[in-house]
Amino acid sequence: MSASPLVDIRDLEKKFDLSGGFLEQISFKNGRFQRKQEAVHAINGVSLQVFKGEALCVVGESGCGKSTVARTIMGLLSPTAGEVHYEGKRIDTLEGKALLPYRRKMQMIFQNPYASLNPRMTIQQTLEEPVHFHHPKWRKADVLNKVQEVMQSVGIDPDWGSRFGHEFSGGQRQRIAIARALAVDPEFIVADEPISALDVSIQAQVLNLMMDAQESRNLTYLFITHDLAVVEHFGTRVAVMYLGRVCELAPTKALFAAPRHPYTQALLSAIPRLEDGRPNYIRLQGEVPTPVNLPSGCVFHGRCPYANDRCRQEIPELFATDDGGQVACHGVEEGRL
Amino acid sequence: MALLEVNNLDVRFAVRGGDLTALRGISFSLDKGERLGLVGESGAGKSVAAFSILNLIAQPGYIAGGQILFEGKDLAAMSERELRKIRGNRIAMIFQDPMMTLNPVLTIGTQMVEAIKAHRRISSKDARAIAVDKLRKVQIPSPEKRLDQYPHELSGGMRQRVIIAIALLLDPEIIIADEPTTALDVTIQAEIMALLLDLCEQENVALMLITHDLGVVSQVSQRMLVMYSGRIIEQGPTREIINDAQHPYTQGLINALPQMGEPGARLFQIPGAMPSLKNVPSGCPFNPRCSFATDECRRTMPEYVRAGNVSVACYEVERLIAQEQQVREVTP
Numbered sequence: 307m308s309a310s311p312l313v314d315i316r317d318l319e320k321k322f323d324l325s326g327g328f329l330e331q332i333s334f335k336n337g338r339f340q341r342k343q344e345a346v347h348a349i350n351g352v353s354l355q356v357f358k359g360e361a362l363c364v365v366g367e368s369g370c371g372k373s374t375v376a377r378t379i380m381g382l383l384s385p386t387a388g389e390v391h392y393e394g395k396r397i398d399t400l401e402g403k404a405l406l407p408y409r410r411k412m413q414m415i416f417q418n419p420y421a422s423l424n425p426r427m428t429i430q431q432t433l434e435e436p437v438h439f440h441h442p443k444w445r446k447a448d449v450l451n452k453v454q455e456v457m458q459s460v461g462i463d464p465d466w467g468s469r470f471g472h473e474f475s476g477g478q479r480q481r482i483a484i485a486r487a488l489a490v491d492p493e494f495i496v497a498d499e500p501i502s503a504l505d506v507s508i509q510a511q512v513l514n515l516m517m518d519a520q521e522s523r524n525l526t527y528l529f530i531t532h533d534l535a536v537v538e539h540f541g542t543r544v545a546v547m548y549l550g551r552v553c554e555l556a557p558t559k560a561l562f563a564a565p566r567h568p569y570t571q572a573l574l575s576a577i578p579r580l581e582d583g584r585p586n587y588i589r590l591q592g593e594v595p596t597p598v599n600l601p602s603g604c605v606f607h608g609r610c611p612y613a614n615d616r617c618r619q620e621i622p623e624l625f626a627t628d629d630g631g632q633v634a635c636h637g638v639e640e641g642r643l
Numbered sequence: 644m645a646l647l648e649v650n651n652l653d654v655r656f657a658v659r660g661g662d663l664t665a666l667r668g669i670s671f672s673l674d675k676g677e678r679l680g681l682v683g684e685s686g687a688g689k690s691v692a693a694f695s696i697l698n699l700i701a702q703p704g705y706i707a708g709g710q711i712l713f714e715g716k717d718l719a720a721m722s723e724r725e726l727r728k729i730r731g732n733r734i735a736m737i738f739q740d741p742m743m744t745l746n747p748v749l750t751i752g753t754q755m756v757e758a759i760k761a762h763r764r765i766s767s768k769d770a771r772a773i774a775v776d777k778l779r780k781v782q783i784p785s786p787e788k789r790l791d792q793y794p795h796e797l798s799g800g801m802r803q804r805v806i807i808a809i810a811l812l813l814d815p816e817i818i819i820a821d822e823p824t825t826a827l828d829v830t831i832q833a834e835i836m837a838l839l840l841d842l843c844e845q846e847n848v849a850l851m852l853i854t855h856d857l858g859v860v861s862q863v864s865q866r867m868l869v870m871y872s873g874r875i876i877e878q879g880p881t882r883e884i885i886n887d888a889q890h891p892y893t894q895g896l897i898n899a900l901p902q903m904g905e906p907g908a909r910l911f912q913i914p915g916a917m918p919s920l921k922n923v924p925s926g927c928p929f930n931p932r933c934s935f936a937t938d939e940c941r942r943t944m945p946e947y948v949r950a951g952n953v954s955v956a957c958y959e960v961e962r963l964i965a966q967e968q969q970v971r972e973v974t975p
Contacts, residue, residue: 367828505684510899539901576833578858
């Protein structure tokens with residue numbers, strides 16, 4: 307791994323305001339006016355580095371902030387606090403023309419290929435648009451060549467260009483979505499649950515395609531998913547998120563061989579494995595708390611069987627473990643776990 | 644006699660330009676207390692199979708042939724009135740999305756009491772008591788309080804527990820669960836599956852679990868069916884199929900799972916996609932994607948053959964069995 311990361315996010319925070327307009331915040335209680343503001347704390351201080359050529363997987367359950375991280379990196383959302391750097395340059399503050407080259411270098415693949423393709427554009431138009439936009443000086447023939455090349459590389463027959471999105475199956479649509487991302491020769495691709503909406507046999511096709519593209523085009527991935535089995539296969543490193551924080555970050559092999567954080571352990575044990583004859587998992591107490599009122603201390607303490615007073619008060623920071631990973635857990639740090 | 648026996652069931656959808664065959668000659672049985680997994684990808688006909696057991700197939704779908712024998716009586720030929728006595732009462736169903744199943748404007752209690760009173764002459768107070776008891780069985784904390792809550796006040800996992808409690812209300816013989824955990828997170832999914840399994844074992848309820856997740860089927864079911872393009876292509880004991888699948892499609896499905904592959908290596912992939920019902924290929928529906936396909940496969944639909952305890956519809960398996968027999972005859 308090279309020393310300087312391709313993408314570097316530092317202490318990223320994102321809050322979504324829930325309280326609405328000023329008048330909606332005001333309430334009259336016990337003879338006094340009160341102003342109440344509420345926010346969803348989607349990301350609470352996440353720092354991640356993505357190195358060139360790797361596939362960093364971010365996993366977690368719904369509501370843990372993994373998609374918000376992806377969108378904030380892409381500039382689709384602006385962070386409440388923290389910085390996003392690309393090749394050493396801070397990009398979350400850039401606007402307009404200055405951001406344009408980064409928009410080309412960073413592309414995104416979305417979860418639902420039924421929603422991410424414009425139903426009124428043919429596939430040809432869908433694929434030409436980003437090329438035209440980022441290379442306005444290219445001649446028509448060059449654009450056509452490029453589109454044909456990406457269509458072939460994702461296994462879509464270039465003759466189908468005049469068809470519309472609805473004429474394709476889910477797997478084919480996701481291939482087209484990948485082709486659209488590849489059409490502008492990006493370096494870095496953020497894939498937000500790209501295979502969750504697909505069937506098992508199609509998932510394998512799309513994953514293989516993404517791995518091939520990574521190899522032939524020298525891509526770097528940030529892969530967002532809730533499916534740990536996919537991560538084990540695809541990821542170079544894995545970041546496990548819980549309630550807007552990274553609780554464990556480790557090379558895939560190390561993480562699956564010996565998960566350190568109690569939440570990671572529970573998450574791994576919950577994957578239904580083919581060799582199991584019965585459900586066989588670590589039971590967690592309760593449910594994920596709401597990100598509106600975050601628990602004090604470690605966000606996981608309410609469900610953690612090993613939580614003590616320190617966990618309830620003090621927020622654990624990531625620290626390096628001996629197997630090359632990082633864990634945010636007081637228990638692991640103290641050697642209790 | 645099996646509790647539920649489905650014989651040669653055909654389900655079609657009458658659409659413009661002719662009928663589409665959604666299920667073709669489906670036959671299987673379910674014994675008392677048995678857990679059966681029904682696996683397949685979207686469009687294979689799993690849900691149609693589940694719905695047609697309760698004769699819930701809506702227009703333009705209809706049962707074109709075959710029998711669905713529940714305790715010897717044919718559900719396919721029953722009147723709506725008689726069916727209503729069985730639906731929810733003797734055979735209960737759990738659907739995928741708990742938010743769509745629960746009525747958002749009624750409290751949990753109202754919905755549960757309503758379901759009991761639809762089938763039994765019982766006072767509201769007694770019905771409430773049953774409801775509380777079932778909510779406790781599905782491990783919902785403070786069930787009395789939950790009865791007065793609305794579905795939106797509960798989390799996804801809690802809602803699915805309520806749905807399971809409603810399915811159990813009238814002590815059914817069979818629960819049909821159509822992708823009960825697909826909308827849930829992994830950790831919640833594991834809890835719900837374990838709960839469903841425990842309850843079925845405790846109460847000796849038969850479970851028909853429909854899912855696309857082979858891992859879940861492997862953990863929960865004793866026997867499984869694999870469906871492809873409206874046909875059952877393989878059925879038998881779950882462990883046998885998982886460990887040694889016979890049909891090339893089942894093999895492909897298992898090998899395509901990321902957990903089966905070497906980390907970082909290319910995954911096994913089945914080329915192509917399932918055909919749409921509008922243009923099902925002639926012969927074996929899997930033949931365009933199958934690496935063993937021959938002219939025979941392209942011409943006629945294979946019949947079921949037995950390989951151990953597993954029943955498979957595949958010419959390649961037939962050929963292999965024939966070869967083995969030859970070898971056995973030559974070397975006594």
